[in-house]
Structure formats: C-alpha cells, structure tokens
Amino acid sequence: MRRITLFAAALAVAAPAIAHHGWSSYDESKPITLTGTLTSVSWANPHGSATMRWQGKSWDVILAPTSRMDARGLTEAMIAPGQRISMTGYARRDGTPEMRIERVTAAGKTVELR
Template identity: 45%
Template sequence: MVLSGNLPLFLLVPLSVALSVLHHGWANYDQTKTLDYTGLVEELTYENPHGMLKMQHEDNMWTVVLAPTSRMESRGLTEDMIQPGDSVRVVGYPHKEVKDEMRAERIYVGDKKFELR
C-alpha cells in the first residue's frame, strides 16, 4: 500500500516511532527536584518543536528545554528578548538521565516572568 506523497505505508510506522524518540518526553524529567538557576545565556535555539538554550551556571553548562515557540510568543516571550550574554533565571526540573539538562517551567528575563508550561 502507498500513501499520498509516494511514501510506502511500511515506512510510515518506523518513521513516526523514530521521530517520537527524538522528542523530549516530559516523563524524562524529575518533577520532585526543582532547580532554580540564574546564569548567562551562551546560545539560544528558538524553533519547534520547542526552544532550547545553553546557560552557564557556576561551573556547569546547562541545556534548558523551553516551551514551543507558539506558546512562548503567546505568553509574551519573543526570540529577540533573549540574546547570548544575557542573564536569565530558569526554574525547572532536571533530566533523569542526561547530566546538565533541565526542562524549564518558567523563565525570568530582566524583571519579567514567563510561565512556559
């Protein structure tokens, strides 16, 4: 059987499974341990399925998983509000297995708080 776009059906299932594995599942984050870090932004990726930033906090470089861009924009957080070198505060949960990765629940940029959940 062939789907529109000439993609065989037998390839669709493995492709969808592979893509779902690449997405960060929220179950992978330990919601019993809240992190509250302030640090300097090294890098920002503002794209779907969700934004990410690299943040230097003390001696660690943290990968911070943000919300989807549409959610951030609907709550007032636009891409131009965070630049490398800016100080941000992030509150979120650590990844259960990946060292120095967290999922942000909220982010403080300047004097503004943005809820990301």
C-alpha cells in the first residue's frame, strides 16, 4: 500500500510539469512583432494567455506569470480584449500560429516580460 501511495504522490507532482509546455518549441532566432487588437485575454497562472488576429490568423499568445507582469508594470487593463497592442516574441517552430512573448507595448508603455 505504501508503494501505491508513493507512486500516486510522485505522479501528482510530475503531471503538471509534463503537461506544461517547454520553450524549445519556439524559434528564438527569429523574433516577430504582432500588432493588432486582442480578442481574448486570460490573466491567470502559471502564465497568462491571449488571442490576437494577425495576418488573417488567430494567434495564441503565451504571456508571463501574472506576478511578473504586475511587477514589471503591465496591468490587466492594459491588455484587456479590444485593446490595440504590439507584442514581440518568438513563434512556434512548427508553424502553429502561437507565440511566446518577450515584450509588450500597450497604452504607450513598453514592458519587458522575460
């Protein structure tokens, strides 16, 4: 019974790490900048996310953890849906319209997130 309990505990700890994506799937050698209007935003942990229409595609955007965004001066109101912003970061290597962002320019302010 003890082995089953230990196995279950180890699985519970490892599952979120396995489910969470790594950064190696993004091409850091080719930064891109998207400028447009956000269609959705999730201000949540382990990191925020957003969606933006750009060049005819709906892009998923991986933001930083909310504590980092707050600490760096990026507020939830600055990136609310409907806001026009610019984001610079790295697209996925496989061509999926998704990016991990490094910098946001919103409400006249540029914020470094990484």
